[in-house]
Amino acid sequence: MRKFALILAVAAVAALGTSCTQLRARDQINKGVAAFKGAQYPEAVEHFKTAVELDPSFITARLYLATAYMQQYVPGSDEPENVKMATEALNQFNKVLEQKPNDTVAIASIASLFLNEKKWDDAEAEYRKLIAVDPNNKDAYYSIGFIVWSKWYVPYQTARANANMKQEDPGPIKDKKIREELKAKYDAVVDDGLKSLDKALALDPEYDDAMAYENLLVRERADLADNKKDYEAQIKVADDWVQKALNTKKIKAERKEKAGGGITLDTATK
Numbered sequence: 001m002r003k004f005a006l007i008l009a010v011a012a013v014a015a016l017g018t019s020c021t022q023l024r025a026r027d028q029i030n031k032g033v034a035a036f037k038g039a040q041y042p043e044a045v046e047h048f049k050t051a052v053e054l055d056p057s058f059i060t061a062r063l064y065l066a067t068a069y070m071q072q073y074v075p076g077s078d079e080p081e082n083v084k085m086a087t088e089a090l091n092q093f094n095k096v097l098e099q100k101p102n103d104t105v106a107i108a109s110i111a112s113l114f115l116n117e118k119k120w121d122d123a124e125a126e127y128r129k130l131i132a133v134d135p136n137n138k139d140a141y142y143s144i145g146f147i148v149w150s151k152w153y154v155p156y157q158t159a160r161a162n163a164n165m166k167q168e169d170p171g172p173i174k175d176k177k178i179r180e181e182l183k184a185k186y187d188a189v190v191d192d193g194l195k196s197l198d199k200a201l202a203l204d205p206e207y208d209d210a211m212a213y214e215n216l217l218v219r220e221r222a223d224l225a226d227n228k229k230d231y232e233a234q235i236k237v238a239d240d241w242v243q244k245a246l247n248t249k250k251i252k253a254e255r256k257e258k259a260g261g262g263i264t265l266d267t268a269t270k
Contacts, residue, residue: 025058032048044068063093070113075116090113094110127143127147160223194214
């Protein structure tokens with residue numbers, strides 16, 4: 001009986017120790033959040049790192065740590081320290097996914113990180129993972145549309161240049177061989193991008209950024225048309241998207257003005 005009582009006492013001490021460790025971890029998170037809000041990102045990283053060391057299973061702490069690294073990453077810079085921030089962020093988000101494979105915050109953050117690094121294929125793959133977990137994520141569909149435009153735009157401009165066309169010259173692309181080569185490689189890709197934007201707009205009919213890229217992809221793909229009539233029909237569709245985007249922006253601005261501004265609260269998933 002005395003042995004059983006001793007076991008209970010040891011278990012109670014162990015439970016107390018775990019509870020104290022978790023409390024210390026949460027205290028470090030609170031300090032980290034305060035530093036983050038004050039734009040003291042290196043300090044925030046240290047607090048979040050301590051929280052993770054105290055409680056490695058605390059997913060929220062690891063998400064905060066990854067986000068603090070990501071916040072310090074500057075897109076477009078190849079400086080070693082900057083690249084390190086992206087790498088550290090990616091590592092921490094991946095560790096979150098090891099514990100919780102369908103964590104939408106981690107998946108979306110990795111996708112955004114790849115997007116900022118212009119790793120288009122990797123970013124697209126992550127956004128498709130996000131859609132598999134969260135089929136109604138309008139931003140994931142929009143981002144795929146943006147990625148498709150980003151991958152297509154340079155070869156599109158190159159093709160026009162190779163066909164001796166100025167930027168202001170109307171289409172379609174004059175050189176049939178160049179046009180057909182571009183069409184064979186990118187027509188299906190652009191179509192997939194447009195379908196993704198369509199889905200974003202089905203989820204949010206007032207998604208004016210999606211409308212803007214609908215315009216760009218339709219307008220540029222018009223250059224692949226076989227004749228002037230088809231080209232002009234697609235340009236008309238693109239013009240309609242421009243007008244829809246302008247009208248939507250106006251409606252949203254008027255709605256905001258009527259509401260008198262105010263504070264918007266964002267709910268974070270933890």
